[in-house]
Amino acid sequence: MNRRARHERHVVSIRTRLLLLLVGATALCWLVAIAWSYLDARRDLAELFDAQLAQAGRMVLERAGDVEEMREHARKDRVETLPERDHLYEESLHFQVWSDGGRQLYQSSPELPHEPIVPLGSRGFFDRTLHGTRWRVLVLADSKEQIEVQICQRADLRASLAASVARNMLVPVATVLPVLALLIWFATTAGIRPLQRFAAELSGRRPDDVAPLAGEPRPSELTPLAQALDGLLERLRRRLELERSFTADAAHELRTPLAALKTQAQVALRARSTQERTHALGQVVRGTDRMTHLVRQLLTLARLEPDAAEGFAAVDLAEVADEVLTELAAEARQRGVCLRRAGAAEMTVFGNRPLLATLVGNLVENSIRHGVEGGEARVEVDRVAGRAVLRVVDDGPGIPDAERERVFDRFHRVVGRGGGGGSGGSGLGLSIVARIAELHGATITLGTRPRGDGFEVTVEFPTVTSPRRSDLGTNPNQRSAAADLRDDSFASRMSMIKEVGDCRARRRSS
Amino acid sequence: MRVLLIEDDELLGDGVRAGIEQAGFAVDWVRDGREAETALELATYDAAVLDLGLPGIGGLELLARRRAAHDSTPVLILTARDTVADRIAGLDRGADDYLVKPFDLGELLARLRALVRRGTGSAAPVLRDGDLMLDPVAHEVTLDGRLVELSPREFALLHELLAHCGEVLSRGRLEEHLYGWGDEIASNAVEVHVHNLRRKLGTARIRTVRGAGYTLGRRETAS
Numbered sequence: 001m002n003r004r005a006r007h008e009r010h011v012v013s014i015r016t017r018l019l020l021l022l023v024g025a026t027a028l029c030w031l032v033a034i035a036w037s038y039l040d041a042r043r044d045l046a047e048l049f050d051a052q053l054a055q056a057g058r059m060v061l062e063r064a065g066d067v068e069e070m071r072e073h074a075r076k077d078r079v080e081t082l083p084e085r086d087h088l089y090e091e092s093l094h095f096q097v098w099s100d101g102g103r104q105l106y107q108s109s110p111e112l113p114h115e116p117i118v119p120l121g122s123r124g125f126f127d128r129t130l131h132g133t134r135w136r137v138l139v140l141a142d143s144k145e146q147i148e149v150q151i152c153q154r155a156d157l158r159a160s161l162a163a164s165v166a167r168n169m170l171v172p173v174a175t176v177l178p179v180l181a182l183l184i185w186f187a188t189t190a191g192i193r194p195l196q197r198f199a200a201e202l203s204g205r206r207p208d209d210v211a212p213l214a215g216e217p218r219p220s221e222l223t224p225l226a227q228a229l230d231g232l233l234e235r236l237r238r239r240l241e242l243e244r245s246f247t248a249d250a251a252h253e254l255r256t257p258l259a260a261l262k263t264q265a266q267v268a269l270r271a272r273s274t275q276e277r278t279h280a281l282g283q284v285v286r287g288t289d290r291m292t293h294l295v296r297q298l299l300t301l302a303r304l305e306p307d308a309a310e311g312f313a314a315v316d317l318a319e320v321a322d323e324v325l326t327e328l329a330a331e332a333r334q335r336g337v338c339l340r341r342a343g344a345a346e347m348t349v350f351g352n353r354p355l356l357a358t359l360v361g362n363l364v365e366n367s368i369r370h371g372v373e374g375g376e377a378r379v380e381v382d383r384v385a386g387r388a389v390l391r392v393v394d395d396g397p398g399i400p401d402a403e404r405e406r407v408f409d410r411f412h413r414v415v416g417r418g419g420g421g422g423s424g425g426s427g428l429g430l431s432i433v434a435r436i437a438e439l440h441g442a443t444i445t446l447g448t449r450p451r452g453d454g455f456e457v458t459v460e461f462p463t464v465t466s467p468r469r470s471d472l473g474t475n476p477n478q479r480s481a482a483a484d485l486r487d488d489s490f491a492s493r494m495s496m497i498k499e500v501g502d503c504r505a506r507r508r509s510s
Numbered sequence: 511m512r513v514l515l516i517e518d519d520e521l522l523g524d525g526v527r528a529g530i531e532q533a534g535f536a537v538d539w540v541r542d543g544r545e546a547e548t549a550l551e552l553a554t555y556d557a558a559v560l561d562l563g564l565p566g567i568g569g570l571e572l573l574a575r576r577r578a579a580h581d582s583t584p585v586l587i588l589t590a591r592d593t594v595a596d597r598i599a600g601l602d603r604g605a606d607d608y609l610v611k612p613f614d615l616g617e618l619l620a621r622l623r624a625l626v627r628r629g630t631g632s633a634a635p636v637l638r639d640g641d642l643m644l645d646p647v648a649h650e651v652t653l654d655g656r657l658v659e660l661s662p663r664e665f666a667l668l669h670e671l672l673a674h675c676g677e678v679l680s681r682g683r684l685e686e687h688l689y690g691w692g693d694e695i696a697s698n699a700v701e702v703h704v705h706n707l708r709r710k711l712g713t714a715r716i717r718t719v720r721g722a723g724y725t726l727g728r729r730e731t732a733s
Contacts, residue, residue: 248591252563255590256519259611263525266615270532280528287521 014195018188023181030173038166045158049136050125056093057140057151064097064105064147095151105147117150127155194219202229210237249411250298253427257294261287297428300358304435312440315356317347317388317461318381324360325379328368336373337394339364343380349388349461351440359436360390362429363457367394370455388461393447395454407446408434433457511535511626511669512687514558516546516572517588518565522611526559526588529615530622534649534666536690543567550576553686555583556626559618562589562600570603577604584625588613623647630673637672639727642711644672658710663688667703671716671726680723700724 012020097106102120117137118126126137134155141148198218210233213226264283271277325339332339349356360379367377371394380391399407411427437444437459447456513535517523527537538553540546543566550558562569573585586607587600597608606628607621623646627635637644641654646669651658660668670687671679681700688703689695696702704716704724716726 252590255611256522256563259588259590259613260519260522260525262612263522263529263615263618267525267528267532270529270615272532276528276532280525283521283524290521 014192015185015188018191019181019184022184022188023177026180027173027177030177034166034169034173037169038162041165042158042162045161049153049158050138053093053125053136053138053151053153054140057095057138057149060095060097060151061140061142061147061149064142064149092154092157093151094153095149098148098150100146100148117152120148128152194222198222198225210234253294253411254291257287257291261291294428297432301428301432301435304355304432304439311352312350313353314348315351315353317349317356317360317390318344319346320353320356321360321379321381321390324357324364328361328364331365332368332377335368335371337368337371338374338376339368340376340378341381342378343382347381347383347388349440351461355436355439359433359459360392362433363390363392363459366429367392367396367455370394371396384460386463390459390461391447391456393454393456398455399446408444433459511556511666511673512553512690513537513622514546514549514553514555514583515539516541516543516558516564516569517561518542518563519561522561525615526618529619530559531690533619533622534646534662534669535622536666536686536688536693538690543569543572546572547575550581550583554683556629556687557584557586557622559586559588559622560605562587562591570600573600573603573605584629586618586621586625588618620647626673637669637675639672639675639715642672642715644669653711660710661703661706663699664703664707664710667700668707668711668726671724675727676725678719678722678725684724 094108094112095106096104096108096112096117098116098120099105104114107114111131113130117128117130117135118139122139123141124139126139128135128137130152135152136155136158137150137152139148139150202213212230213233214223214230216226218226261284264280264287268277268280268284271280321341325341329339364377364379371377375395377392377394380389380393382389382391408430411431434444440461442459442461445458445460447458511534513530515523515527515530515537517526517539518541523539523541527539530537535556538549538555540549543564546558546560546564547567549555560569560573564572567575569587569589573587576583576585584606585604586609587605588609588611589596589600590611592610600608606625609618609621623635627646635645635647637646643652644650644665645652649665651660651665651668666688667684670684684700685695688700704718708716716724719725
């Protein structure tokens with residue numbers, strides 16, 4: 001069975017739930033009432049029967065005045081004169097008559113034992129079991145204490161009578177309960193109608209209708225639901241808007257390089273000199289490179305789905321930084337930018353290695369593209385207050401304060417940073433960085449440079465619970481270097497500086 | 511003919527400039543709205559090619575500002591936005607034509623020629639003066655049915671004179687329409703080109719108006 005079917009099986013509809021609860025509660029109340037009545041009836045019946053027993057006992061005692069007569073009567077008439085049983089309960093009453101000498105004068109039934117039911121001389125009510133039947137016994141004596149009557153009655157009669165009272169009450173309840181259930185069913189149907197109307201209203205909405213739901217008058221129970229849905233709608237709307245603007249931007253960003261490619265190709269076709277043609281064809285190649293870069297960045301961004309976090313593992317951020325710098329060394333040399341690596345030789349973060357490489361790569365590429373010739377781009381990997389920190393710093397023109405908010409927007413290019421579109425930026429690099437950082441739970445800060453120039457980006461990763469892992473840092477020297485760098489002192493941070501790319505010009509100038 | 515190209519994308523701007531130059535127009539290329547505004551204030555252009563996605567002042571805002579300042583330079587918009595609403599917005603802000611990226615260079619040039627033509631008040635694509643005919647599309651000049659070989663500058667100069675048939679055009683104005691900002695201009699460049707044109711078309715065709723400049727055609731009304 002699939003999950004959905006199992007899920008459906010376990011969820012009880014609100015109507016069924018209400019029906020079961022209401023019918024159950026009603027039935028429970030009735031049962032308590034019936035039990036109460038039963039116990040009440042039993043108590044009342046016991047009083048009644050005891051009173052009856054006492055009355056009968058006294059009558060027997062009066063009649064037993066003449067003992068001889070009684071005996072005579074018992075001997076002669078009992079069998080003949082005692083009528084057939086008139087009533088169901090008649091058989092249930094028996095008695096013994098005893099003289100003060102402990103002699104039995106009479107007994108109403110041969111089934112009774114020939115000794116006293118309770119010891120002679122006792123007085124009052126007793127419960128006794130004779131031949132497996134429970135009896136209620138009353139012992140009475142005349143005023144002179146000469147004659148003692150022990151009269152008894154079957155006790156189970158009382159219980160069965162009380163039970164029948166309860167049974168009689170149960171019958172109407174059992175009959176009415178289904179009717180009640182039906183009524184409750186109709187009532188709950190009417191009760192949940194606002195919910196159904198709400199559902200119909202929701203399902204009847206056009207997909208682009210994001211008007212708030214909470215504005216309409218509705219039952220107070222539905223207001224929190226409407227408000228929660230409004231929150232969801234608002235988030236969805238913002239997401240949709242973002243996607244829509246992204247699609248529009250992407251179309252724009254793809255059309256411009258395509259137009260450039262086509263124009264340059266047509267210029268080459270129409271060229272009247274070799275020089276003109278060569279220049280235009282060179283531009284076609286540049287344009288194709290730019291398109292390739294743009295498409296690659298777009299694909300990277302598209303692949304940054306929220307589930308990318310599922311494949312996270314311990315990654316050595318320092319190693320990633322070193323690899324990225326080696327990869328970009330050629331480009332840096334071409335642009336006359338010196339690449340430096342400072343800080344720890346090992347730094348474990350929890351993340352996705354290719355994504356982290358993209359993050360570092362985009363930041364460094366950014367610094368190379370927008371840096372000045374003979375300048376430097378520095379990558380620092382550090383631990384600050386227990387958190388892994390990656391910092392990329394360049395001494396390029398930096399960005400104006402007004403642009404700070406927007407640099408992470410998709411397709412946003414900073415005016416005047418590295419000479420417009422010619423620097424080949426897609427405007428996606430930093431938004432990719434921001435997205436990857438978000439996936440890693442890292443925070444990004446744009447630093448302010450002391451002299452107001454240069455660009456500094458700090459990515460702060462969340463704390464890793466186990467900072468050292470045996471599967472990282474195979475080089476023992478690197479390990480000890482990393483251990484030395486665990487404290488935050490500036491001197492130790494700067495103790496390891498690697499240079500990649502063209503740093504000769506820089507050293508000459510400094 | 512002199513065209514102002516307003517385009518922030520290096521690669522596209524470079525291509526469009528080369529393409530327009532191939533068609534024999536002088537091109538000034540600016541990268542943002544502010545520079546464009548200055549250029550339009552300082553010089554007269556026969557047409558402007560405007561990209562809408564500009565940093566600084568946006569393309570549409572620039573257009574609205576120039577139209578408000580009674581600048582009637584014909585403007586062709588280049589944009590990646592292709593919805594009808596975008597086109598309407600562009601044209602209503604004062605654009606004369608609209609091309610969606612990526613476009614065909616030939617179409618861009620044809621539309622530019624049409625804009626320039628209408629700007630001079632003539633609807634005919636082929637300019638003529640008597641037996642002299644200039645076809646801007648084919649880049650051909652014929653005199654009495656015979657093809658005349660002209661250099662690109664000579665062609666541009668003749669084009670300018672024919673487009674403003676009967677008007678006296680100053681040397682400065684001709685220079686402005688023949689050369690973009692980056693071009694090196696010799697002090698007697700216009701005289702040299704006029705001399706060459708007279709050699710190829712006959713001395714009486716282009717007349718010198720002393721102290722004012724050069725003119726072509728409508729001799730009978732001018733005299």
